[in-house]
Amino acid sequence: MLTITNIKRPGRDQLESVTTENGVIKGWNLPAEGEVLDGQGGTVAPALIELHAHLREPGQTEKEDLASGLAAAAAGGYGTVVSMPNTSPVVDEPATVRALIEQAEGLGLARLRPAAALTRGQKGEQLAELAFLKDAGAAMFTDDGRTNENARVLRLGLEYARSLGMVISVHAEDAGLRADGVMNEGPVSEELGLPGNPWAAEAARVARDLELVALTGARLHVQHLSTARALDLVREAKARGLPVTCEVCPHHLTLTEEALRSFDALYKVAPPLRTQADADHLLGGLLDGTVDCLATDHAPHTRAEKERDLLDAPFGIAYIELAFPLMWTRFGERLGLEKLLDLMTAAPARVMGWPAPSLEAGAPADLVVLDLGTEREVNPAEFKSKAKFSPWAGERLKGWPLLTVVGGKVAFRRGD
Template sequence: MTLTITNIKRSNSDKTETVTLENGVIKGWNIPAEGETIDGQGGTLAPALIELHAHLREPGQTEKEDLASGLAAAAAGGYGTVVCMPNTVPVIDDPAIVRSLIQKANGLGFARLHPAAALTKGQNGETLAELSYLKDAGAVMFTDDGRTNENARVLWLGLEYAGSLGMVVSVHAEDASLRADGVMNEGPVSEALGLPGNPAAAEAARVARDLEILAGLHAQGSGAHLHIQHLSTARALELVRGAKARGLNVTCEVCPHHLTLTDEALRGFDAIYKVAPPLRTQRDADALLEGLKDGTVDCIATDHAPHTRAEKERDLLDAPSGIAYIELAFPLMYTRFGGDLGLDKLLDLMTAGPARLMGWPAPSLEAGAPADLVVLDLETEREVSPAEFKSKAKFTPWAGEMLRGWPLLTVVGGQVAYRRE
């Protein structure tokens, strides 16, 4: 298949150009147009975004999301590749499930799917899953996300084994005993509302423990790679910064909701703001932004976590944690922080950064590179309208906000995965 996109610019240029794609790769720039032609409407061309942390809820929870709705939402958000989490029903701890998810996703024509598999059987935290077989089936990461790894010895063994396979272990870093039944950040706001709090120390204490495990493995020559999900506190970020300075093979991600929202949002008792780890303070959000700027944070991930509206309308004590917003993550980040970070840095955090972390080839716009691309409208403000979401979770904390940076076109493997009507 040949596709030509006209009337586009690159992020570092004001020159209007044309790119031609053929057989899943970039054939060349500014050559005679071939095949189908699409007007890029003066948008900015970039490599398609890469999402390392999304909950697509399949198998077993398809009333919340499924592969079709989740991957369509990802493509609408400019993502070409999505890593889905394994806390499904049943848990993704069986090579057959990994293979079936990949096969189904390949037939949908939206974003590309790379499943993460459970680190332990059933995500029980006690017995390692069959990691080698899961890798052979197509799993790209091991994680018990949705559960915290309470058994330090099992995490040690999992990191060691995964390291021998050249695989990343991704962790939800919260000490369960410190978190207890906390439903929001512990501090003045939780005290004022009379709600059980989840202290920042719960995250920091677990990050510190996991980094010590990693240091012990490295001292023995292990190739273990620890990735810390959705960092939310200044203290945990400081610990990661120090570990990187010591040469430990640790990476981390930050989510837009922890950058743009704080625990003050919970004053209305609306469970739409309930997430795990919880929204923290403005001081924490400011520290995370500095971590993006100075390179401590390796990538931006969304932790896209759809639930039904009925679930999120429960009270804060009973409602599940999670926000679904994969299709507005880039516009949100560009509108709020494009000036602080710059377009190239923001794109790096959402494309090359995730690729480096995973050991994947660096995304490129050069001839011969894979044709995973997004055209972004950086100028036009558009209202966040949840009713238009491809996701089944058609509600969001940012409803009605005016954002810039919306994708106009997403191409995956040289084929159109999303095109704004």
């Protein structure tokens, strides 16, 4: 049993307490029982849900492992994390899914819901054993990290996933158009002499995949949208009634191609950082509801890898610990607390078809207490992630999680 005192529910000014028992919320403002923790006047919300994180197990533990990745997620206020399957080996076997879930359950950190590969080895040639992967606990199917070049294979996957009641998520970039691009194609890439990745690479693949949704009626989730045109295509598809959802990442909202003038591979991501006009358009999609949810695409690498030449360094930024503070500091006034929390809690649950998270008695005791007012400096040395470097190092952010509870147990407490 756990009681958290001195907390406020969103939209309320009075301080309250919440008691949890056996993994669920027992009630509000009851006599304190069990372990009692001071919420320090913070705002309580359902723990955040992450649909797109790279935790690097199995086989890439020099970058991240389940312990460091799920600890980082809990420090970021996340109670549930969907991990991507582009590991070594690829997560395309039921036994691997079960092993990851079992290992994560023993850590007492954020809850793991592994995604499984759509195709064997993520080669895009032959579907994985989707039914068995679902039975093993796979949360969704995706070949994230690679694009699905063969439209017929993706069609078959969508049809099969529909019969299973599952979601397929896609990394939507045309590999031929993307080629060896390391940043957004445009005047800045031309000025810097760097190979570019055009907006059309994303838009063309989104357009194709949306036609496959129209053909199959299956649910499709488009990952990390980065361009205005691709977002408009999703908006048009939704107007047609197609069962498509999409996510946007905070780095595509807060950073632009201008950062690549530093030639620092810290800013090398896939899809790349785009123009300010694209970022503004994506924010508009959050405001008007076209964008379904926020996701981080947390992608840790070693410092040595990210210090390579820009042409050779791997793609990815790791910042699951910063996502809420970054969004709250930059966009809290425009989005509002209720909208931002929805984008990071109930909205990801809707994408997946999961029960809506709640603060009501009887709901799962997955909670985060947020300090919405105090600014703290981003200090990568304090990260739980193994990737202890950040584009936002030294920036002062507010909205830091003070406490994260998963299944009624403390997964993170600031200062521990």
